[in-house]
């Protein structure tokens with residue numbers, strides 16, 4: 001095909017989002033497979049510092065879209081800046097990481113061009129020279145092979161971890177740097193972002209915990225939390241949870257693990273009644289040893305567990321507490 | 332304050348999913364259905380805004396006859412009327428075409444806000460609301476955790492990654508995609524359930540809408556399947572006592588983490 005692949009970089013006020021490297025790696029692999037030049041677009045106000053990060057990376061051209069109105073991210077600014085570039089360059093594919101920012105503008109950008117956006121892919125496969133993208137459906141319980149229809153450009157985003165950022169290939173010389181003309185009408189930007197903040201009450205720092213017992217919706221009700229608490233106590237562990245538990249305020253939000261909560265890497269992570277949706281997994285997959293107790297043998301959490309117990313947590317956990325106590329007493 | 336809430340009906344969380352005969356989707360025969368979780372939060376948010384500011388909550392749902400159940404459930408909680416988009420041509424549409432159908436169906440409505448869930452539990456596109464805003468030419472913001480109505484505009488708290496948030500202001504009308512946990516959804520009351528039967532649902536099919544071009548998916552699911560496990564997981568088997576003993580043994584002597 002050889003029409004070029006465009007990767008869109010992401011940063012917050014000059015700090016590059018590391019998932020940009022994952023998207024670039026996907027771009028490198030897809031360009032190797034399909035041919036054509038590889039371009040990276042960066043949007044912002046003053047991009048000189050960011051440019052350096054790309055100076056040794058293997059890509060053909062670094063496209064700089066600089067404008068006063070791109071100083072902070074807005075979906076309109078991003079869409080209006082990228083649209084003429086995409087129309088002019090006619091890439092065959094636009095690749096992004098599936099970040100919260102991409103969720104916010106990519107569907108708009110693709111729709112503005114009347115194109116499809118295959119979001120949150122975990123990989124791709126080539127069939128007769130055409131990519132077939134693989135996505136999770138039903139919260140990771142199944143996969144789907146998806147093919148794009150209609151004319152390029154095709155918009156694709158990849159899930160965090162689908163490609164390895166540390167495998168981005170370097171080259172000398174690095175990319176050509178091309179400033180791209182951006183004209184934006186202030187009145188077209190209707191969303192007005194204000195300050196970014198964290199909730200003040202961050203009482204626990206789970207990143208320091210050596211052992212974590214995490215509960216999910218399988219715990220059924222707040223009344224059952226003492227059971228998990230007891231297991232945590234015997235193990236000297238911290239208690240954590242998936243999002244629905246914190247949504248219900250059964251545990252405070254600072255105990256939430258996942259994309260919108262904390263990212264932890266303890267030496268032992270025990271997941272009780274957690275299905276293993278990607279937004280949870282990204283927060284704990286770096287744990288040294290993962291134990292999953294879940295009554296559904298197909299639960300995606302088993303895909304990343306070192307030890308799995310298919311069973312009812314209300315039967316297994318009491319037995320586990322008992323056994324741990326016995327072992328403790330032996331010493 | 333008139334609010335349109337887009338509700339999707341999805342297989343209930345406890346469903347056992349089986350791939351259908353031709354491998355293109357799940358077998359829908361024996362499934363039970365529920366309202367997509369973030370949409371339940373979107374509905375609750377709409378009902379609370381209506382309680383404060385008055386106006387109507389209008390439910391819009393694309394799907395076969397069974398989605399009337401979801402619409403009635405929303406009525407029982409306090410929604411006022413429904414638009415049911417039902418046509419064989421609407422089956423398993425991608426996000427772009429779902430948004431096209433909804434955009435066309437609500438053209439004659441006057442609304443201040445459109446609320447959708449941030450993502451569906453089945454397809455998980457995380458796109459329909461954003462595309463809807465683009466097709467309607469109105470602003471949007473995503474992953475919303477708090478809503479304040481101001482004069483002619485709305486101020487929302489948007490969730491960012493890793494526990495960060497951001498305040499964003501945008502003019503009305505706007506589309507907001509709602510994240511779970513924004514509120515505590517109510518249960519329907521008996522009185523609500525009784526009243527739900529009388530509330531009107533307008534059913535529209537393809538021929539009732541001016542869709543122009545045919546509804547051709549821009550992304551087509553070719554095959555669905557249970558993913559292959561990529562990691563060697565040691566599955567421990569036996570009675571609760573047996574698996575507990577095995578696990579403690581492994582954690583102590585194999586993984587050496589306790």
Ligand SMILES: Cc1cc2nc3c(=O)[nH]c(=O)nc-3n(C[C@H](O)[C@H](O)[C@H](O)COP(=O)(O)OP(=O)(O)OC[C@H]3O[C@@H](n4cnc5c(N)ncnc54)[C@H](O)[C@@H]3O)c2cc1C
Pocket residue numbers: 139215216217218219241242243244245256257258259260261262272273274275276277278279280283293294295296299311312313314344449450474
């Ligand atoms: C933008 C975005 C951000 C998100 N951020 C996060 C985040 O930071 N953290 C997070 O966790 N999620 C997050 N989510 C939500 C995520 O997608 C999932 O919905 C959530 O992780 C599911 O939680 P769960 O596994 O507890 O519940 P479910 O998916 O409902 O799983 C419950 C599990 O319990 C099992 N079970 C039930 N009963 C028993 C029993 N008696 N014994 C053993 N097992 C049992 C079931 O088999 C099932 O696997 C986010 C979603 C989005 C879209």
Ligand SMILES: Nc1ncnc2c1ncn2[C@@H]1O[C@H](COP(=O)(O)O)[C@@H](O)[C@H]1O
Pocket residue numbers: 337338339340367369370391392393394426429446447448449450451452454455456457458459460
């Ligand atoms: N068939 C549908 N009918 C009504 N609303 C829908 C439908 N599909 C998606 N939506 C809305 O769009 C949101 C995001 O869905 P999705 O883009 O599929 O992840 C959902 O939470 C719903 O609010």
